[in-house]
Each structure stands twice: as C-alpha cells, then as structure tokens.
Amino acid sequence: MHEMGIAGGIVEYSLSLVDERRASRVTEIWVEVGELMQVDVEALSEALRTLLSGPKLSGAKTNVKVRSAAFSCRRCGEGWKMDEVKKQLASVPSSLLVEEPDSDEVPLHFLPYLYPAFVHCPKCGSSDVAVADGQDVQLMRVVLE
Amino acid sequence: MTWSARGFPYQEHEARRKVDQIGSVVMVGSGKGGVGKSFVASGLALSLAGMARRTGVLDVDIHGASLPSYLRVRPPLRTGRRGIEPKRSGGVKVMSVALFTGQNPVPMRGDAKESLITQLVALTDWGPLDYLVVDLPPSMGDELLSAFRLFGGKSRFLLVTTPSPNALSVVARLRRLIASERIPLEGVVLNMAYASERRGRSYPFGVADASSVRKMLRADVIAELPLEPAVNSESLVEVLRKSKETSTAFKALADRVVRGP
Ligand SMILES: Nc1ncnc2c1ncn2[C@@H]1O[C@H](COP(=O)(O)OP(=O)(O)OP(=O)(O)O)[C@@H](O)[C@H]1O
Ligand SMILES: [Mg+2]
Ligand SMILES: [Zn+2]
Numbered sequence: 391m392h393e394m395g396i397a398g399g400i401v402e403y404s405l406s407l408v409d410e411r412r413a414s415r416v417t418e419i420w421v422e423v424g425e426l427m428q429v430d431v432e433a434l435s436e437a438l439r440t441l442l443s444g445p446k447l448s449g450a451k452t453n454v455k456v457r458s459a460a461f462s463c464r465r466c467g468e469g470w471k472m473d474e475v476k477k478q479l480a481s482v483p484s485s486l487l488v489e490e491p492d493s494d495e496v497p498l499h500f501l502p503y504l505y506p507a508f509v510h511c512p513k514c515g516s517s518d519v520a521v522a523d524g525q526d527v528q529l530m531r532v533v534l535e
Numbered sequence: 536m537t538w539s540a541r542g543f544p545y546q547e548h549e550a551r552r553k554v555d556q557i558g559s560v561v562m563v564g565s566g567k568g569g570v571g572k573s574f575v576a577s578g579l580a581l582s583l584a585g586m587a588r589r590t591g592v593l594d595v596d597i598h599g600a601s602l603p604s605y606l607r608v609r610p611p612l613r614t615g616r617r618g619i620e621p622k623r624s625g626g627v628k629v630m631s632v633a634l635f636t637g638q639n640p641v642p643m644r645g646d647a648k649e650s651l652i653t654q655l656v657a658l659t660d661w662g663p664l665d666y667l668v669v670d671l672p673p674s675m676g677d678e679l680l681s682a683f684r685l686f687g688g689k690s691r692f693l694l695v696t697t698p699s700p701n702a703l704s705v706v707a708r709l710r711r712l713i714a715s716e717r718i719p720l721e722g723v724v725l726n727m728a729y730a731s732e733r734r735g736r737s738y739p740f741g742v743a744d745a746s747s748v749r750k751m752l753r754a755d756v757i758a759e760l761p762l763e764p765a766v767n768s769e770s771l772v773e774v775l776r777k778s779k780e781t782s783t784a785f786k787a788l789a790d791r792v793v794r795g796p
Contacts, residue, residue, distance in 0.1 A: 392618055392658065399548045413536055464644075486637050489613040501658065503651035506643055507636040517642045525650070527545035534536045 393429055396527055397437035401447065404532050408446050413534035416442075416450045420531035422457040424524035425472055426502035431456060459502075459524030463511035469522065474512050475505065482508050502526070546650070549657035550685060557591075558665040560690035561721065561792055562682055566709035567702045568673035571726035572695045575760070575788075576670035577605040577771050578781070579693070582789035584626035588665040591621060594631035595652055595682055596672035597641050602631050607770040610634050618660035625772040630659050648677040649684075656685060666792070675712055683716050691721040691792075694752065698728055698743035703751055710752050721792065722757030723748055730762040731780060755796075758788040 404416050419438065423429045431454050438452045462469045502525035510517050554560075563576040573596070580592040594602040603609055608622035608629050621628035632641060632655065643651065661667070669686065672678050682690075692713050696706045706723075713720055725743060729736040745756045763781045765774045775782040 395549060395552075395617070396545060399545055399552075403548065411536065483637070484611075486610050486635065486639075488619065488635065489611050501632075501635060501651065501654050503647055503654050504632065504635050504641070506647070507639045507641045517640070519642070520644075520647065525654075529545075 393433040393437045396423070396429065397434060397441050400438065400527075400529060401441045403529065404450075405446060407532055408534060411534055415446045415535050416532060417535050418451045418453070418531065418533035419529070420453045420455075422455050422528045422530050424457050424502060424526050424528075425459040426505065426521065426524045427527060429527070457524050457528065460522040461505070461509060462520050462522045463514060463516055464518040464520055465516040466511060466514040468511050468513040470512055472524075475509055478509050546654050546657040550653045553656050553659070553661055554686060554689070556661065556663045557667045557689065560667045560669060560686040561693060562669045562671060562686065562690050562718070563693045563695060564671035564679060564709065565695045565702070565706055566673065566675060567696065567705040570695050570697050570702050571760070572673075573601040573605055573670050574766060574771070575693065575695050575724050575726060576668050577602055578760075578775065578785040579788055579792065580627045580666075580668040581606075581625045581771060581775060582782075582785040583666050583668070583792065585786070586789055586793060588793065589663060590626070590666045590668065591628040591630070591661050591664045592668045592670065593656070593659075594629075594633070594670045595655075595678045596670060597632050597643060597648055597651065597678060599672060600631045600633035602629060602670055603633050605766075605771045607772070608634065610637050615660055617662075618658050620660055624770075625775075628661060628664070630655065630661075645677045649681045652678065652681045653685065675709060683718060687716065687718060691719045693721050693792075694723045694754065695726055696723060696743075697726055697740045698738065699740045703743065703748070707751055710754070714753075720754050722755045723752055724758045724760065724788065725756050726760045727762045728759035757791050757796075758784055760784050 404419055408416060435452055435454045442448060442450050459472045505521050506519040509519050563572050565572050576592055580590050583590040594600050606624035606629050608624050612634050613620050621630045669682055694706055696702045727740050729738050748756050761780050763778060
C-alpha cells in the first residue's frame with residue numbers, strides 16, 4: 391500500500407548520503423523490509439527503479455529482501471516466528487482486520503508494533519510479547535562511488 | 536565506498552513527513568487521570584472542524600483509549616493508496632490504537648510504545664491538516680514524551696484540570712515539565728467547573744478562582760466547561776448539538792486556539 395512512499399524515503403536518504411560523504415553517485419542500495427510491514431517486494435523494487443534517475447542515482451542497483459518477523463516472550467524467553475502467529479491470528483474477529491480494498495492479499499494489515507495485542511506466547515501463554523524483528527524497513531547497505 | 540546503514544529510521548522519517556503536512560498541533564493533557572482530557576480533545580476537535588478548519592484528532596492513550604467512544608467510531612479501518620484512512624466523525628479525522636485492537640488489551644512497554652506511536656503517525660493518511668489535536672493519557676510516561684518528540688516543534692499545550700485541589704497539584708508538576716521541554720502553553724481548561732441548575736450554578740468539584748490557578752500554573756484559564764451529564768449517554772456530536780452551554784464554551788475555546796489571546 392505504501393511502497394512508493396517507502397521508496398521515496400529510501401531514495402531521499404541515499405541522496406543525502408552522497409552529499410554527506412562527498413561521493414559522486416550511488417551504485418547499490420540494499421534494503422530489508424520487515425515481514426510485518428506487508429510490503430510487496432516487487433512493487434517496492436519497481437518504485438525504487440522509477441525513482442532512481444538523475445546523475446547521482448541512475449544505474450544504481452537495488453536489492454530488496456524480506457526480513458522475517460520474530461517474536462519473543464518477556465516472561466519465559468521463548469522465541470517464535472510468523473507461522474505460529476498466523477495460526478493465532480486465525481481467531482482474530484474479522485471486525486478488527488484492516489480492510490484493504492486495493493489488494494488481493496489476506497487482510498492482516500495490523501500495525502506491526504500492535505501484534506502483542508493479538509499474540510500470546512505458545513509456550514507459557516503470556517501476553518507479554520515483544521516484536522523482536524520484522525517490524526520496520528531497514529536500509530542495510532548503500533554503496534557510493 | 537560502502538556505507539552500512541543498518542537501522543535506517545524509515546518510520547521516523549515518514550512520521551516527520553506526515554507532521555510536515557500539519558499546520559499546528561494542540562496537545563491536550565493533564566498529568567491527572569479522569570479529569571476530562573478526552574472530552575476536551577474531542578470537543579475541541581469538533582469545534583475546530585465546525586470553524587471549517589481541516590482537523591484531525593489522534594489518541595495516543597494506548598491502554599485507555601476513549602476517543603472512539605466520544606466520537607462513536609469503531610473498527611474496521613481501511614487502507615487506501617496513501618496509507619491507513621482515519622475514521623471520520625463530525626468532520627474530524629480520528630485515529631486511535633483502539634480502532635485496531637477493539638476490546639483487546641494492549642500489553643506494551645516503553646520503547647515499543649514509542650515505536651507504536653511513531654508508526655501510527657507514519658502510516659496514517661492524514662492528508663493536509665490545519666490542526667491535529669492530540670489526546671494524551673494521564674501520567675508523564677512514554678506516550679507523553681513520544682508526543683513531545685514527534686510534535687514538539689509545532690505544538691501547543693492545553694492543560695485540563697477540574698477545580699479540585701487534588702487535580703491541580705498533579706497538574707502543576709506537568710506544568711513544570713512542559714516548561715522544561717519548551718512547549719508553549721496555550722492555557723488551562725477547567726472541566727466540570729460548575730453544574731447548571733434551575734436556581735443557578737453549583738460547584739460539585741469546588742471552586743478554583745482564576746487568580747489562584749494563574750499563580751499555581753503560571754497560565755490563564757481560557758475555558759470553563761460545565762458538568763454535562765449527557766456525555767455519558769450520547770455521542771459528543773449530539774451533545775454539542777443539543778447543549779448550548781457546552782457548545783458555546785467549546786466554540787470559545789476553538790476560537791481562542793485559532794485566533795490566539
Ligand atoms: N464536563 C463533563 N461533564 C460530565 N461528565 C464528564 C465531563 N468531562 C468528563 N466527564 C466524564 O468523566 C469521565 C472521564 O472523562 P475523560 O475520559 O474525558 O477523562 P480523561 O482525563 O481523558 O481520562 P483518562 O485519564 O482516563 O484519559 C468520563 O466518564 C466522562 O464521561
Ligand atoms: Mg482520556
Ligand atoms: Zn512465555
């Protein structure tokens with residue numbers, strides 16, 4: 391839903407690096423998007439390609455990867471992944487699912503940081519759950535020339 | 536030359552872009568619980584919209600969200616091309632964590648709260664706004680500090696209190712924090728300041744005269760709101776339509792926010 395906005399942010403940030411490091415242009419951009427952001431990797435790559443133009447950006451290679459979500463229990467230390475969470479989400483009432491009319495994806499569009507309201511520890515049952523990974527967009531590497 | 540950028544603060548960046556589209560932020564807080572912050576935030580937002588100002592209201596009370604009940608909005612939310620669409624009530628765009636979680640509790644610690652609030656601002660499609668009213672929870676914890684950090688540069692503070700000395704002494708502590716954080720203070724709203732009865736006014740929560748409030752809080756009382764029993768049974772849009780006294784007081788408050796002293 392927000393691929394273009396994310397791409398805009400990444401490009402803007404990379405450009406600021408070129409100036410800051412007194413380089414002449416960007417040659418590679420490596421991005422990891424958290425699984426919980428529900429970003430379409432293809433759409434994000436496409437959006438980046440569209441925006442990478444001009445002397446400091448054109449020809450830059452992009453690499454976009456999904457970063458798996460990880461959850462952990464603050465009570466017992468157990469850790470788990472998205473497959474477990476999907477099972478638990480099956481019982482969330484549909485009235486709480488954020489509708490996404492433009493997408494054919496399963497509408498599981500919660501705010502990434504709000505997962506603790508819907509998930510409990512598979513080992514001890516506690517709701518004191520932390521989202522340990524996969525909740526944001528990270529720019530992993532920018533190569534400048 | 537390779538530059539490792541682990542931890543690019545995307546949502547921080549996006550939240551800033553959203554804040555850039557807002558003319559002015561009015562934070563409504565107290566420090567003290569249950570004094571009517573959410574009532575004031577909702578009523579102010581409705582009155583600003585009534586003055587044809589593009590207005591949004593953001594609930595940053597993660598554990599005790601009450602805007603949705605004042606403004607009668609509920610899940611589900613929808614996403615559009617530019618983000619999650621806020622709900623609308625009486626011309627106001629409304630966003631609250633409770634619109635995602637309904638009646639589910641939201642167990643959450645400090646840093647995660649900060650990230651959640653940033654993400655909520657970042658992913659909501661507010662569009663351009665003249666005013667964003669922010670409903671703060673009681674206390675001076677993460678939600679308040681996150682709001683200061685996100686909106687500090689373009690915000691003003693409205694302090695809500697009842698006339699009770701118990702409330703005022705807590706509010707005075709928040710007053711000092713606002714000063715040290717350099718958030719301009721718009722003024723004090725005395726809620727439940729009086730009750731209208733056939734024979735005149737009564738003062739069930741005591742009387743706080745303007746000069747002693749000014750001394751204690753170093754700010755003027757800019758609105759006095761009556762006890763309005765209908766708020767517990769009707770939507771605020773209805774209450775404002777029916778009660779001349781309450782709607783006049785809110786209009787005067789909105790007028791003051793728009794035009795200054
Ligand atoms: N002017 C008023 N007249 C009558 N009832 C009121 C008035 N203002 C608030 N109330 C009632 O007092 C209670 C607390 O109000 P409200 O939720 O707005 O306070 P709050 O300061 O936001 O509380 P919290 O600290 O939990 O966020 C509610 O039940 C509300 O309906
Ligand atoms: Mg409240
Ligand atoms: Zn556990």
